Amino acid sequence: MTKNLTRPWFEYILKEQKIKEERGTAVMEKQFEVLLIDDNTADIELTKEAFAENEINIGFHFVMNAEKAMLFLKKEGEYVYAPKPDIILLDINIPGKSGLEFLNEIKSGEEFRHIPVIMLTSSGAEKDIRESYKLHANCYITKPAEFEEFLRIIRLIKEFWFETVKMQDDNA
Numbered sequence: 415m416t417k418n419l420t421r422p423w424f425e426y427i428l429k430e431q432k433i434k435e436e437r438g439t440a441v442m443e444k445q446f447e448v449l450l451i452d453d454n455t456a457d458i459e460l461t462k463e464a465f466a467e468n469e470i471n472i473g474f475h476f477v478m479n480a481e482k483a484m485l486f487l488k489k490e491g492e493y494v495y496a497p498k499p500d501i502i503l504l505d506i507n508i509p510g511k512s513g514l515e516f517l518n519e520i521k522s523g524e525e526f527r528h529i530p531v532i533m534l535t536s537s538g539a540e541k542d543i544r545e546s547y548k549l550h551a552n553c554y555i556t557k558p559a560e561f562e563e564f565l566r567i568i569r570l571i572k573e574f575w576f577e578t579v580k581m582q583d584d585n586a
Contacts, residue, residue, distance in 0.1 A: 446576050449499035450476040451483045451516065452534075453508045457557065461503065461534075464561075464568040470576065473497055479509050480516035487526055499529060501575055504551075506535040506542055514545055521550040528582060530575065 450461055458476050465472055475496065477483045483502075486493040502520075506513035513535065520526040530552040535542070538556045546554050558564050575581075 445471050445473055446500045447473040447497040448475065448501055448503060449483065449486060450474070450503045450534075451478075451480065451508060451513065452476065452503070452505040453478040454505070457505070460561070460564060461568070464565050465572075467565055468569045468572055470568070470572045472576075475499065480511035480513070480519075483516060484519070487520070487529075500581060501571075502529055502531045503534040504531050506533065506537050506546075514542070514549060517546065517549045517551055530579075530581070532571065532575075 448465070450458060452458055452461070458478075462474050462476075465474060475486065477486055482493075485491045486496045487499070489496050504513045504517060508516075511519075513533070517531055517533075520529070520531070527550075531550075533542075533546045533551045533554040534557060535555075536557045543554050555567055558567065
């Protein structure tokens with residue numbers, strides 16, 4: 415009879431433990447590292463805010479030109495402790511080497527080719543779209559003018575790249 419009384423209590427404890435573990439798992443999900451390469455401070459803040467509004471668990475990093483982006487990827491100079499990005503958001507119109515030149519550089523070498531690159535730019539020019547895909551961009555998104563639409567785009571990036579796509583684990 416004592417056994418029957420303790421069993422429901424034990425099941426309750428196990429159930430509570432399972433709930434805590436599930437909650438812990440949700441909190442302990444892999445944090446995705448995002449590198450934004452954009453020279454427009456307003457767009458950088460907008461992108462950071464859109465990820466926050468969509469409650470996306472990311473490490474958000476940004477650089478304002480291709481040269482700093484390469485230092486970030488190679489973990490050199492001030493970026494010696496930079497994490498490897500899981501995804502790169504790349505603007506075409508950046509100072510110095512263009513976004514397309516940077517895309518060509520990282521996609522033509524072995525070291526960074528596997529990192530998905532999303533072109534996130536104000537250019538809707540067909541030649542830029544064609545050239546981006548020719549250089550192996552993973553997708554091309556024209557930045558919308560409205561914040562609500564930008565929020566929707568970041569949510570779609572989250573749903574596709576962080577929840578649907580299986581990415582390689584460099585730590586495995």
